[in-house]
Amino acid sequence: MIPDTVLAELRAALGDRLSTTDAERAVHGRNEAYHPEARPDAVAWPETTGEVSRILRACHGAGVPVTAYGAASSLEGQHLAVRGGLCLDMSRMGRLLSVRAEDLCCTVQPGLTRKRLNEELRATGLFFPVDPGADASLGGMAATRASGTTAVRYGTIRDNVLALEVVLADGTVIRTGSAARKSSTGYDLTHLMIGSEGTLGIITELTLRLHGVPEAVTAATCRFPDVASAVDCVILTIQSGLPVARIELLDQNMVRGFNLHSDAGLPELPHLFLEFHGTAAGVAEQADGFAAIAKEFGAEGMAFATRTEDRSALWAMRHDAHYASLALGGNRRIWATDVCVPISRLAEAVVWAQDEAARLGLTSTIVGHVGDGNFHCGVSLSPEDRDEVARVHDFTHRLAEQALALGGTISGEHGIGLGKRDMMAAEHGTALGAMRAIKAALDPKGILNPGKLLPEEA
Amino acid sequence: MIPDTVLAELRAALGDRLSTTDAERAVHGRNEAYHPEARPDAVAWPETTGEVSRILRACHGAGVPVTAYGAASSLEGQHLAVRGGLCLDMSRMGRLLSVRAEDLCCTVQPGLTRKRLNEELRATGLFFPVDPGADASLGGMAATRASGTTAVRYGTIRDNVLALEVVLADGTVIRTGSAARKSSTGYDLTHLMIGSEGTLGIITELTLRLHGVPEAVTAATCRFPDVASAVDCVILTIQSGLPVARIELLDQNMVRGFNLHSDAGLPELPHLFLEFHGTAAGVAEQADGFAAIAKEFGAEGMAFATRTEDRSALWAMRHDAHYASLALGGNRRIWATDVCVPISRLAEAVVWAQDEAARLGLTSTIVGHVGDGNFHCGVSLSPEDRDEVARVHDFTHRLAEQALALGGTISGEHGIGLGKRDMMAAEHGTALGAMRAIKAALDPKGILNPGKLLPEEA
Secondary structure, eight states: OOOHHHHHHHHHHHGGGEEOOHHHHHHTTOOSSSOOOOOOSEEEOOOSHHHHHHHHHHHHHHTOOEEEESSSOOSSOTTOOTTOSEEEEGGGSOOEEEEEGGGTEEEEOTTOBHHHHHHHHGGGTEEOOOOOSSOOBHHHHHHTTOOOTTHHHHOOGGGSEEEEEEEOTTSOEEEEEOSSSOOOSSOOHHHHHTTSTTSSOEEEEEEEEOEEOOSEEEEEEEEOSSHHHHHHHHHHHHHTTOOOSEEEEEOHHHHHHHHHHHOOOOOSSOEEEEEEEEOHHHHHHHHHHHHHHHHHTTOEEEEEEOSHHHHHHHHHHHHTHHHHHHHHTTSOEEEEEEEEOOGGGHHHHHHHHHHHHHHTTOOEEEEEEGGGTEEEEEEEEOTTOHHHHHHHHHHHHHHHHHHHHTTOBSOSSSOOTTTTGGGHHHHHTTHHHHHHHHHHHHOTTOOBSTTSSSOOOO | OOOHHHHHHHHHHHGGGEEOOHHHHHHTTOOSSSOOOOOOSEEEOOOSHHHHHHHHHHHHHHTOOEEEESSSOOSSOTTOOTTOSEEEEGGGSOOEEEEEGGGTEEEEOTTOBHHHHHHHTGGGTEEOOOOOSSOOBHHHHHHTTOOOTTHHHHOOGGGSEEEEEEEOTTSOEEEEEOSSSOOOSSOOHHHHHTTSTTSSOEEEEEEEEOEEOOSEEEEEEEEOSSHHHHHHHHHHHHHTTOOOSEEEEEOHHHHHHHHHHHOOOOOSSOEEEEEEEEOHHHHHHHHHHHHHHHHHTTOEEEEEEOSHHHHHHHHHHHHTHHHHHHHHTTSOEEEEEEEEOOGGGHHHHHHHHHHHHHHTTOOEEEEEEGGGTEEEEEEEEOTTOHHHHHHHHHHHHHHHHHHHHTTOBSOSSSOOTTTTGGGHHHHHTTHHHHHHHHHHHHOTTOOBSTTSSSOOOO
């Protein structure tokens, strides 16, 4: 519940950019993943940093929860207002503020989506590479430490944010970083905010690194007799210093899903989908180098695509993994989960996941950003089948435990949100105490996205 | 002063690895830069994480300051025990613990130096790229957020640490990160510790990213009619996506210093020194591409070096910049300072620094990691000449202000330590409050490296 005095103050500041209607509360209470609906008590659409600051000051005074909302594409319920309070919809702060081509950077508002940004950059010869699949908002991508298919070459969002403007819980506006490439002056608040899932502050501006659009791009696909051969090929490719821009593993189930969903006509074996970026000569050299390595591991059906439309079709298919997983599971629902392990343990982790899903009688696809050791399982389920839901929950939990046992992490990019809070202690142990101390220092009243990321104290 | 009870406890734990002799206190109270001597009350040489934890528990109980000491190569006095207390000399924790070639990473103790690490890695075909010039300890490099000549290609230490083990002020041992390439699980404590200059915790173990030794390496040198031409050449090189491994600017004074110190015989004009890493064909393509760009900006005397001994000689000369600066200034002392600006403002910043040094009657060299927008001034001074010392102080202060005015940062890699605390508020404004809150949360008694990084509260 939001006290009437606070609602009145917000309404005075925002006018009809504050809503308490059932319709808006319902829209903002949904998510793409498996989490139950959770409605905020009100939704605000700020247009300026000053408004965000004023809103937070009001909510801080009264102890009202505030949860930021971007494109709602997060997969662990990060944007759900599970304790009610105010939903801060950032969609009206969605402008590209400036491009500094010489400095290879731009400054954006948090509600701008990555695809819109790249459309607006088209004339500059520059692009923003981080690509989580969904057309996520850039503020949300930073808040959830997103990555995706190109991280193996260009890094995750963590590597591509130079500076932030953030409003703290009490309304204080801070700036972290600058357009300079590096700095050694004080605590790295930029990286502390990235991945904090809106629990330490609200991002109101981002300065992002841009990259030159490569002169030449070639995509490649090939298949392997088994997952281990495909992964071993990836390891040697990375070790050889071959600067692949994308290297994605699709297991045999995922390929079957693509055949069902996109009529892809692919042999139902593990595949790698790749992309090479560089000069024309460089790309040709990379493609030859990869083909030689792949052959050693029994790759067949090596095919290259250089025309834009062919490459776009390939990656559109890849980005439809969610729908292909749905098709494979008879168009029910998908519980998407991810883990990340040291690449030397990747084959073991993928095979373990396949076997475990089969053991539990579950239908699951695997698709992975394997250059990073990161992979996703898309497990089909019927929400009304309680036993199946329990088995999927068991699977995700055990997969995360297995990732830890292999020296990895319970999430490479989906994050914690609501879904994996109960495993934070298993991953972080005593470091959880340091995280709690930081949360208490920056948000002593606990108004920022309560119920997320950090588990309840015992 | 350290209470006798604490000294007795430490002596019981460490035996003769605790010293209170004047000789050891004096050795550990010195620095390579311009800061006055500051002796600790005692020096401890821990050998295990457990010992570091025990030491911190004892010091925390009694409120004894603890300052970590690596290779003492920091340039802003980061390792000086300005409030006395205990100096934690990490040199006995200097082992390479493990190499995971398949995962392109290794785990080291903090006292290992970067050159020793690369010697130990020689047989693996892998190397650790971060190169600040001095043979710094890896723990110190992480604590001070070091970078150097190769950051333009491989990133700074920030980009090359996967995980840390850290002992907090009260002795709690935490682990941040893992050997997995990425993670989205909780606050980024790894990056919070990197650059915290020993004020938030003591690093006791690091997992570092390694890179494959490139198949081919070519170095290049050329000269330009003026600094602006050289910098404009760098900007276009970076914008073109040419993956230079090193790109260093030397101003005309620096070149004069090399001629005096190394008998380099170079025309006294601004120079760029570069290095290209890749396949043989890739390196040749990069070198050709760079030569074409450089020609547009009036470069002359383009020379390439592919033999290891020729390249080593070139970079040895570059790494002797300190001594060359000394030679230029009549072998007095050098006050080294650095700033970093957006690359579009770099020419302006460098010319400003040259003019300002001349205006103040100072002799200064400039050498820069210009791909990052980062440059160093080596200003000659006689410590007994109070007026000159005041002018050098004025110069460094005004240079830092100028960097901020150009949208940059007061230090790209030397850090804050003692030297630039009074400028932290100018750079960070309200964000300083968030830094203080984090310091108070993790080190409530303020025992970790007191008197550094954060300015005194007004």
